[in-house]
Amino acid sequence: MKLRAIVVDDEEFARRNLTMLLEEYCPEIEVIGEASRKDQAKAIIESSDPDVVFLDIRMPSGAEGFELLEEIEHKNFLVVFVTAFKDYAIRAFNASAVYYLLKPIDIDELRLAVDRLVETSTTFKNAPENYDIYYESLKNLSRSLLQNKKSNRIAISHTKGLKIVDDDSITHLEASGNCTMIYFEDGSRYLDTRTLKIYENLLDPEKFCRVHKSHIINLNKLVEYVNEDGHFAILKGDIRIPVARNRVTDFIKMLKEI
Numbered sequence: 001m002k003l004r005a006i007v008v009d010d011e012e013f014a015r016r017n018l019t020m021l022l023e024e025y026c027p028e029i030e031v032i033g034e035a036s037r038k039d040q041a042k043a044i045i046e047s048s049d050p051d052v053v054f055l056d057i058r059m060p061s062g063a064e065g066f067e068l069l070e071e072i073e074h075k076n077f078l079v080v081f082v083t084a085f086k087d088y089a090i091r092a093f094n095a096s097a098v099y100y101l102l103k104p105i106d107i108d109e110l111r112l113a114v115d116r117l118v119e120t121s122t123t124f125k126n127a128p129e130n131y132d133i134y135y136e137s138l139k140n141l142s143r144s145l146l147q148n149k150k151s152n153r154i155a156i157s158h159t160k161g162l163k164i165v166d167d168d169s170i171t172h173l174e175a176s177g178n179c180t181m182i183y184f185e186d187g188s189r190y191l192d193t194r195t196l197k198i199y200e201n202l203l204d205p206e207k208f209c210r211v212h213k214s215h216i217i218n219l220n221k222l223v224e225y226v227n228e229d230g231h232f233a234i235l236k237g238d239i240r241i242p243v244a245r246n247r248v249t250d251f252i253k254m255l256k257e258i
Contacts (some may be wrong), residue, residue: 005122006048008041008068009034009056009082018054018082018105025107026114038064038071045072052078053066053119054101057085066142075135076128078120080113089145092147094194095157096141098161112253116193120191123161137164138227152204156182158210171221171235173199175214181214185221185236212244225255 006247009015022029032048033042045053047059057065069075069161081093081100093100097119100111104200124130165184174181182199183189192199200210210216217233224234231243233251243251 002028003095003117004032004039004048005029005052005054006035006044006050007031007032008065009054010036010058012036012052013057014056014103015019016080016220021105021110022054022114025111028114028118033175038068040070041068046074047079050077052080054080054082058083061258063151065144066138069135069138076131078117078134079138080117085145091202092141092144094198095144095154096137097157098138106163108129120157123159127161131162133162137162137246140164154202156190157194158192163190167203167218168220170218171237171239172218172241173208173216183239208212209251209254211247212242215241217241219258222255225252 007015007018007022009018011012015036017025019031019034022031029052032050034046035044041053041055044050053063055068062106068077075208079098080100082101082103082105083100090100090102092119096239101109101113124134133155136161140153140155150168154165154167156165162195169184169186171183171185173183173196176191178195180192180194180196180199181189182192196210196216200216203216207219208216209219211233217235221235221239222233223236225243225249226232226234231245231248233241233243
């Protein structure tokens with residue numbers, strides 16, 4: 001079954017280009033409508049009940065895309081943000097666990113986004129309560145981008161949906177293939193499909209430190225550093241995390257500055 005999609009962008013060329021790419025490379029998607037304005041997009045969404053909205057967030061002031069989402073009462077669709085934003089905005093997108101495409105659109109990135117949409121759509125349909133958590137993450141994204149403020153709240157994708165957490169509750173993260181296992185101070189853990197490298201770029205560098213190719217620690221949970229039978233960061237709860245030999249010098253230097 002195809003996902004029914006709407007493309008929202010104030011530039012006609014951008015709308016047509018994305019629609020053509022979806023039609024040519026993404027057979028899982030059926031584009032059922034296009035809109036150039038917020039009111040037009042709202043009317044199409046409310047009348048057609050799409051599965052996904054590809055939404056430009058410069059329409060044209062930067063706020064209309066988020067205002068559109070706020071004004072729709074019954075939200076049961078996923079969003080892919082299409083944007084020319086880079087750098088700081090990408091951190092905000094990743095923190096909210098939303099799908100995004102950077103302009104100009106790369107076909108491989110488009111395919112990856114669609115693959116994830118199909119998987120997430122299936123999960124959400126089996127557990128519709130995930131939409132509430134999902135749209136809370138979009139509100140965090142809106143505040144972060146429009147107010148240019150960094151949020152300490154992170155949305156984590158896991159096998160049953162989404163979980164929003166404060167980064168202070170994370171003790172450490174560990175690479176698990178191309179995924180990341182995230183450990184929390186209450187003893188729970190979640191496997192996220194994003195790589196440890198993404199988390200290294202996403203998390204606050206003043207709070208989190210990559211001490212090994214497979215490990216990132218929360219410095220606020222650090223109790224001790226020991227170098228007996230190797231190099232280890234000891235976290236609260238007597239959690240021992242290895243520190244790579246080639247990172248020891250920088251790690252010790254950083255500890256002295258805390």
